[in-house]
Amino acid sequence: MEKLFTLWVYLETTPLLGLAATLLVWQAASAIAGRMGGIALANPMLISVCLLSALLLLTHTSYAAYFQGAQYVHFLLGPATVALALPMYANLSRIRRSARAILPALLTGSLVAAVSAMLIARLLGAPRIVVLSLAPKSVTTPIAMAVAEQIGGQPSLAAVFVLLTGLCAIVLIGPAMRVAGVSDMRAQGLAAGMAGHGLATARMLLVSETAGAFGGLAIGLNGVITAILVPLLATFLR
Amino acid sequence: MLNALTALICCQFAGEVIARAASLPLPGPVIGLLLLLAYLIARDRAPDRELTATSGWLLRHFGLLFVPAGVGVITQLDVLGDNWLPLLIAIPVSTLLGLLTTGWVMQRLSRTSEPDESGSKTS
Numbered sequence: 225m226e227k228l229f230t231l232w233v234y235l236e237t238t239p240l241l242g243l244a245a246t247l248l249v250w251q252a253a254s255a256i257a258g259r260m261g262g263i264a265l266a267n268p269m270l271i272s273v274c275l276l277s278a279l280l281l282l283t284h285t286s287y288a289a290y291f292q293g294a295q296y297v298h299f300l301l302g303p304a305t306v307a308l309a310l311p312m313y314a315n316l317s318r319i320r321r322s323a324r325a326i327l328p329a330l331l332t333g334s335l336v337a338a339v340s341a342m343l344i345a346r347l348l349g350a351p352r353i354v355v356l357s358l359a360p361k362s363v364t365t366p367i368a369m370a371v372a373e374q375i376g377g378q379p380s381l382a383a384v385f386v387l388l389t390g391l392c393a394i395v396l397i398g399p400a401m402r403v404a405g406v407s408d409m410r411a412q413g414l415a416a417g418m419a420g421h422g423l424a425t426a427r428m429l430l431v432s433e434t435a436g437a438f439g440g441l442a443i444g445l446n447g448v449i450t451a452i453l454v455p456l457l458a459t460f461l462r
Numbered sequence: 463m464l465n466a467l468t469a470l471i472c473c474q475f476a477g478e479v480i481a482r483a484a485s486l487p488l489p490g491p492v493i494g495l496l497l498l499l500a501y502l503i504a505r506d507r508a509p510d511r512e513l514t515a516t517s518g519w520l521l522r523h524f525g526l527l528f529v530p531a532g533v534g535v536i537t538q539l540d541v542l543g544d545n546w547l548p549l550l551i552a553i554p555v556s557t558l559l560g561l562l563t564t565g566w567v568m569q570r571l572s573r574t575s576e577p578d579e580s581g582s583k584t585s
Contacts, residue, residue, distance in 0.1 A: 246526075246529055246530060247526075249529075250526045250529060267525070268525055268526075269525035269526070269528055269529060269532065272525075272526070272529045272532075273529055273532035273533055273535065276529065276533045277533055277535060277536045280533065280536055281536060287533065287534060287536055287537050290530075290533060291530060291533075291534075294529070294530035294533065295530065297526060297527060297529065297530050298527065298530035298531060300520065300527050301491070301527045301528070301531075302471075302474045302490065302491040302494070303467065303470035303471055303474055303491075303520060304520040304521060304523075304524055304527055305474075305491035305492060305494070305495055306470045306473045306474050306477070306491055306494040306495050306498055307470055307516070307517035307520045307521055308495055308517075308521070309473075309495045309496075309498035309499040309502060309517075310498075310502075310509060310513065310514055310517040310518075311521075312495075312499055313499055313502040313503065313509060316503065322568075322571075322572040324571065325567070325568050325570075325571030325572035326568065328567055328571060329563075329564045329565075329567040329568035329571065330564060332563050332564070332567050333560045333561075333563040333564030333565075333567065334560070334564075336556075336559050336560055336563045337556050337557065337559060337560030337563075338556075340552075340555060340556040340559050340560075341552045341553065341555075341556035342552075344548065344551055344552035344555055344556065345545075345548040345549065345552040348547055348548035348551060348552070349548060350545045350548035350549070350552070351545070354541065354545050354548070354549070358549075358552060358553070358556075361553070361556075362557070362560060364489070364491075364492070365528075365531055366489035366490075366491065367488070367489050367492070370489065378541075380534055380537060380538060381538050381541060383531050383534055384532075384534060384535050384538050384542070385549075385553065387528060387531065387532045387535070388549075388553050389553055389556075389557050390528070392553055392554045392557040392558075393557050393561060396554065396557060396558050396561060397561055400558055400561045400562055400565065401561070401565055403562075404562050404565055404566050405569075406565040406566060406568075406569045407569075408568070408569045408572065408573075410568065410572060411564075411565045411566075411568035411569040411572065412565060414564055414565070414568045415560075415561045415562075415564040415565035415568065416561075418560060418561075418564040419557050419560035419561045419564065420557065420561075422524050422528070423524065423525065423528060425524075426521055426522075426524035426525060429521055429522075430522075436521075440495070442564070443492075444492050444495055444496065447488060447489070447492050448488060451488065
């Protein structure tokens with residue numbers, strides 16, 4: 225028993241535990257999600273986050289200790305974002321042809337998403353820091369955290385909202401596009417990338433490479449739009 | 463695999479340097495994306511197979527890469543608990559409105575330019 229405890233204490237100090245746990249839980253979650261088939265909420269990412277959070281809380285492990293190992297997975301978000309250049313390049317001629325539609329679609333969508341999130345939260349009595357952290361929730365995590373900090377929100381809270389937003393987008397995009405009669409894969413991909421950043425874009429990439437390319441484009445452009453627009457919106461809120 | 467990963471990380475690195483040097487409001491990886499895209503356009507040849515394969519592999523596992531940040535939710539449980547109702551409504555509703563707006567405007571404005579080839583298969 226004492227030996228086991230010594231082993232645990234040792235493992236807790238190495239990054240190995242957090243890294244192994246993340247990968248193993250992801251494999252298990254993928255298997256579970258695969259079994260549950262088409263249910264959009266049966267998303268391996270959501271299942272992994274729930275399982276790992278429960279594990280950390282049950283074992284009284286701090287997030288900092290977990291992240292010591294998990295950071296190696298987290299780091300790959302950067303190269304993966306860069307990798308979005310490939311589906312974009314493959315669809316370059318298509319993107320060029322609809323360039324005039326892309327900017328208005330992103331501007332209106334970005335504005336609607338940010339304003340409605342802040343207004344609803346404010347009307348329902350959320351404190352200022354929560355409202356401000358909600359504003360950049362549609363964009364990719366690093367931009368959202370930076371913007372949240374700049375306007376007086378809380379970066380780690382913004383990261384959680386980004387994640388929840390991505391999950392919502394995955395669940396809602398199918399029904400939303402059917403209801404609105406949007407069958408164009410370029411429009412679906414653009415909507416996914418604008419509203420649900422990389423998470424929804426990766427999902428659309430499984431359906432169509434065109435959608436993935438427009439999603440990648442939307443992630444980049446909406447990052448710029450949000451970085452400029454949200455600080456302006458936040459000043460109106462004062 | 464290794465060559466491609468090196469290329470991706472170098473793009474991100476260059477992006478990070480440019481972002482800080484020019485104090486741009488964009489994160490390094492997004493600038494890295496633009497750099498790689500500019501390179502691919504300038505070269506004007508099919509991207510090499512290794513880069514395509516490695517990028518595809520990373521993008522297929524995009525969900526895994528969000529897990530560590532997602533587990534950060536345990537550091538914010540009290541805030542989420544205190545504000546569960548506004549969040550439960552604000553996040554899905556605003557996401558839905560954003561999806562509808564962008565999807566609809568994009569389809570309306572691009573209808574004239576080019577017929578859509580990819581059909582209506584939705585996830």
